[in-house]
Amino acid sequence: MSVKNKIIKTQESLNKFNAKLIAVTKTHPVSLVKEAYEAGHRDFGENKVQELLDKQPELPNDINWHLIGHLQRNKVKFVVPFIHLIHSVDSEKLLKEINKQAKKIDRPINCLLQVHIAQEESKFGLSEENLKLLLNSDTLRDASHVQVKGLMGMATFTDNDEQVRKEFQHLKNIFDELKKTSLPENVHMDELSMGMSSDYKVALEEGSTMVRVGSAIFGERNYS
Numbered sequence: 749m750s751v752k753n754k755i756i757k758t759q760e761s762l763n764k765f766n767a768k769l770i771a772v773t774k775t776h777p778v779s780l781v782k783e784a785y786e787a788g789h790r791d792f793g794e795n796k797v798q799e800l801l802d803k804q805p806e807l808p809n810d811i812n813w814h815l816i817g818h819l820q821r822n823k824v825k826f827v828v829p830f831i832h833l834i835h836s837v838d839s840e841k842l843l844k845e846i847n848k849q850a851k852k853i854d855r856p857i858n859c860l861l862q863v864h865i866a867q868e869e870s871k872f873g874l875s876e877e878n879l880k881l882l883l884n885s886d887t888l889r890d891a892s893h894v895q896v897k898g899l900m901g902m903a904t905f906t907d908n909d910e911q912v913r914k915e916f917q918h919l920k921n922i923f924d925e926l927k928k929t930s931l932p933e934n935v936h937m938d939e940l941s942m943g944m945s946s947d948y949k950v951a952l953e954e955g956s957t958m959v960r961v962g963s964a965i966f967g968e969r970n971y972s
């Protein structure tokens with residue numbers, strides 16, 4: 749099946765959940781991104797800043813670029829001029845830097861707070877405790893150029909669907925609980941970014957509003 753057909757099919761499978769597809773293009777050439785663009789798709793995700801910076805100028809201006817991977821503070825200034833949504837805010841220091849760079853160019857930046865829900869040690873993300881500390885921090889309250897739109901999480905990489913489902917349910921619970929609490933003015937719990945090629949169907953059933961799908965659309969990645 750062509751990229752165009754896969755994009756259309758994947759979008760269709762999301763409709764009844766009212767969720768958005770972020771097409772993850774990492775390691776894939778600009779030509780494939782263009783194919784998806786021509787199928788009408790506008791939301792694309794990259795996990796590495798350098799690759800994002802390489803691709804963005806080669807592609808149309810009306811693309812919504814999502815940064816889904818770990819963001820180093822020294823790279824924030826390169827993405828704030830054009831990024832649509834940063835999914836991977838996982839520390840107070842990073843949030844502070846995003847606000848600082850966003851303020852310089854007077855462009856508010858949409859962010860999600862990444863929460864650690866997987867069993868693996870290696871994945872990035874805030875613990876539940878640090879999430880609450882960040883939400884209650886002066887840093888966030890004073891971040892005039894940061895808009896927090898919700899949460900992001902990655903499940904454990906496993907074939908065990910029940911474990912994956914539990915982890916997504918856990919994040920959804922945190923999300924729903926936060927909605928009920930009083931939050932800073934620049935925080936709104938609207939978006940829940942969870943689900944990738946292997947688990948987005950489970951994520952949708954558990955309340956995801958944004959899925960980040962790469963290989964199911966563009967094929968396997970070749971890292972060599």
Ligand SMILES: *Cc1c(COP(=O)(O)O)cnc(C)c1O
Pocket residue numbers: 772774795816817943944945946960961962963964
């Ligand atoms: C690569 C990546 C995805 C998409 O992964 P696929 O398995 O190719 O769908 C989603 N989220 C993040 C953070 C990623 O790095």
